[in-house]
Amino acid sequence: MSKQSLIFLLTLSFLLSKPTAETDFRCNCEDESYFFSIETILECQRISDFLIAVAYFSIPIELLYFVSCSNIPFKWVLFQFIAFIVLCGMTHLLNGWTYGPHSFQLMLALTVFKFLTALVSFATAITLITLIPLLLKVKIRKSLDRHTILDTTLVELSKALDLQNCAIWMPNTSKTEMNLTHELKGRSFSKAAATPPISTGDPAVREVKGSDGAKILNPDSALSVISGGGGAHEPPGAVAAIRMPMLRVSNFKGGTPEMLPACYAILVLVLPSEQDRSWSNQELEIVEVVADQVAVALSHASVLEESQLMRDKLVEQNRALQQAKQDALMASQARNAFQMVMSNGLRRPMHSIMGLLSVMQDEKLSTEQRLLCDTMVRTSNVLSTLITDIMDTSGKDNGRFSLEMRYFELHSMIKEAACLSKCLCSYKGYSFVIEAEKSLPNHVMGDERRVFLVILHMVRSLLNGSKGAGCLTLRVYSAGGGQGSNEQRWGHWRSNSSDGYVYIRFEIGIRHIDSPEENIVPVIPYGGNRYYGTVEENMSFSACKKLVQLMQGDIWVVSNPEGFDKSMALVLRFHVRPIAGPDISDPSDRVHSNSLFRGLKVLLADPDDVNRAVTRKLLEKLGCVVYAVSSGYECVSALESNFSATCQIVILDLNLPDLDGYDVTTRIRKFRSRNWPLIVALTANDDGETRDKCAKIGMNGLIQKPGTFREISDELRRILMQANRILA
Structure with a gap:
């Protein structure tokens, strides 16, 4: 049963405890002047008394059931209430036999029960004071602001106990002194900023701090004198103090928050000096109950403050996330618009160039012209692949490249790469030499355009990192060749390779003619090797290396190359077409x-x-x-x-x-x-x-x-x- 229900039952008992009927039923009215006779009226009253007695006896049984099944405080108050109700029921029950002739013993018993009812009623009324802390609790909980809780506590305690003053002392941040933070003087609040602090080593402070209950202080102690508020000419009355734990919230994000003691406060209560009162045990019990309720209310206030702080942070985070979402959406829209413009601006001209080159390939051209035309077609395909990669990477943000695996003619691709490399070398003032193994397979499967792109990247990197004149050499041979191959980098692939695959090594080296040391661009390390070029070229080499690894190959700068000043190597795996396989000639030849x-x-x-x-x-x-x-x-x-x-x-x-x-x-x-x-x-x-x-x-x-x-x-x-x- 809740404490509010207890209040309701006490009120109900007073409403039901009405004076019993008079035992002397002498009426001056005549019987024939009323519709009902005297006997009929007395009979109705007798029945009513019996019914009231039954109700009085049933209520204690219900209360006993609730007391036995519930863990409620102040059970002795309930037992007083039960006794009061039982005695009231007995008076009504005995009163039912007084409407007719009755004996002296009946009157004596009725008088005894009435006297006992009066005593229990008075005792029950006196014990109502124990419910004051519950009323204080209700008022304290109306607000969950720390200062409001403490100020309400001072006001309600002052009203309930008729105090001269109430004060709350709290330690400073270093916990070396106690400062007066809240005080009640003459029903008005004031901040005692000029009040001198009290050391935490004060005997009264240590006594209150080390005790869990209320303590009566010495009137001469610093807590008593300063909290009394009367000064030296007006000594305070009896002073009581109690320690109130101040809790803080811990692990608030983990679900149910944990409450940990952060510090403590001392509640000091001063009785009026002119009334010559002293603290009773009942009053001290009220103070202890109120202190506990204030501690609980302050803990709830801490939870509320923490939750409001978390809510403010979440609101700010949500606002920032919404702004970031809008910014990302605008950036995505701008990127998509840029991508569309760039896609149309780059791919449309390339469509015309590649289409015209395709038409030129069918014209009657000399061998050299056809080689140049085929090289331009191949270069256009490489450029088209780069444009597609740029558009796909900027649109999907995954950094992945799609491979177009199909059979192609390796010999033709090498010739076209050599032709374009020769043109690049001539522009830079270098001669060009190609050394290809004659036993290389011709029809292999791989991404022809990307292999062509990697070879051109190697040529460009070596030429851009050099000045002066010289010679650039392209060597192509299978993994079984002995042209200074770097076995430790790619030899382990052959042991794991199955039939039908071949590993081709492309090595490009450059040799300078009377090139001074200062003509070589400073060396920049990359991946354990030493790579010649600018930072931008190294970034390009990094992307090229990822592309080669995607094709299950490797590319690196050869350290201490034989016969070259600088050299780069590329190893790729190709699937060789079976001899009895289908014709893989270019579809354009038969279309x-x-x-x-x-x-x-x-x-x-x-x-x-x-x-x-x-x-x-x-x-x-x-x-x-x-x-x-x-x-x-x-x-x-x-x-x-x-x-x-x-x-x-x-x-x-x-x-x-x-x-x-x-x-x-x-x-x-x-x-x-x-x-x-x-x-x-x-x-x-x-x-x-x-x-x-x-x-x-x-x-x-x-x-x-x-x-x-x-x-x-x-x-x-x-x-x-x-x-x-x-x-x-």
């Missing part, structure tokens, strides 16, 4: 003989004049009949004309000026068959979202700019073969 594209009617929509002309030339080179337009409305109009009846493929640039490629596709699929004509997207962006969106609205394929002759033919062949399977 003209493929009758799949001959007479194929294609509608091309591209807003860029140069790109449109180049793409049209490539399609015509495949054997297609091309009708080209420059806008979305022109494309829709062309499909509504006679050309639409025989049009088989529509190639749409997604960035058309009026209607973009998505809108044109939606209109075509709305009024035409889902599977015919075939629609191919032409875009400079090739991310997953763009490809998925094109597939959802009904496009059959996608060609990314810059598109080479082989890539365009491969994509068109794929969608035509897929359409033929669906129609079949």
Whole structure:
């Protein structure tokens, strides 16, 4: 049972304890003047007394049950209350026999029970003072501010105990002195800033600090004199003091906070001197109960202050996170806009360059011209790969490169790399020599464009780190060759390699002719080797090394090269095509003989004049009949004309000026068959979202700019073969 319920039951007992009926029932009224007779009225009163007695006897039984089942304080008060109720019930029960003739013994018993009821009632009323701390607790808990709690405590204790003064002393930060922090004088608050402190070594302070209960202080002690507030001419009355623990919150983030004692405070209570009162045990008990409740309230205040502090921090963190989120969103939008502009600005010109070079490859050229043209095509492919890597890395932020593994001709790639390296050496004033092992396999599988890129990077790095004249040598041989190979770096791969794989070593060295020492750029260490070049070149070498490792190879600067001033080595693993394998010749060599594209009617929509002309030339080179337009409305109009009846493929640039490629596709699929004509997207962006969106609205394929002759033919062949399977 709660303490509030105890108060309610005490109140109820006083309401029920009404005076009993008079035993002398002499009435001057006549019977016939009323509707009920005297006998009827007395009978009703007798029955009422019995019913009241039953109620009085049932209430103690319920109280005994609650007392036995609950752990409540002040049980002796409840037992007094039970005795009071039982005695009241006995008076009502005995009073039921007094409405008629009765004996002297009955009157004597009724008088005894009434007297006992009066005594117990008075004792119960006196013990109500023990409930004052509970009332103080309710008032203290109305606020969880530290100063409000302490000030309320002083006021309520002063009212309840009729005190002359209340004061609270707290230690300073060094815990060497006690300072007066809160005081009550004449019902008004004041900060005793000028009050002299008391040393923590004072005997009264040590006595109160070492005790858990309330202590009566010596009137001559410093705590008594200063807290009395009367000065020397007005000595204080009896003074009591008690230690109150001051708790702090610990491990607040771990769920239920832990309360640890941080310091203590001393509550000093002064009785009025003119009343000549002394502290009773009951009053000291009240002080102890109040001190405990104040400590609990202060601990709750600490939890509240800590929670409010945490809430303020979380609000500030959330505000910072929201701002960071907005900044990141704006940065992402700016990056995407920049990426789109750069993608269109770089890939569109590359599309024209690579398309024109593809057309030139079919012209009648001399051997040297064809080699230069093929080298330019290869270099364009490398540049296109670099652009794609830059766009993908800036868009995905994963630093990963995708490899395009396919069979290619190693001998042809080496010749083209040697041709371009020779041009670079001539520009720098160096001669060029190539030494290639004749037994190298020709048809191998790997990423041709990236291998070509790494070789060019090695050549450029050695040339940029040198001044003057000299000779640059490119050596290519298999892992079994003996051209000064560095066995400790790549020899362990051969023991782990399986049949069908070969390890090719590319070593590039440069030798200067009468080159003074100061013409060599200072050496910068990298990964345990010594690499020549600037910091930017070392950063490029780091990215190149990651790319080589992705291809399961290694690249390093050769220390103390034989016959060279500087040298770099590259080892890569390639899969060798089986002798009985399929023909892997370049698809561009046989695409003209493929009758799949001959007479194929294609509608091309591209807003860029140069790109449109180049793409049209490539399609015509495949054997297609091309009708080209420059806008979305022109494309829709062309499909509504006679050309639409025989049009088989529509190639749409997604960035058309009026209607973009998505809108044109939606209109075509709305009024035409889902599977015919075939629609191919032409875009400079090739991310997953763009490809998925094109597939959802009904496009059959996608060609990314810059598109080479082989890539365009491969994509068109794929969608035509897929359409033929669906129609079949």
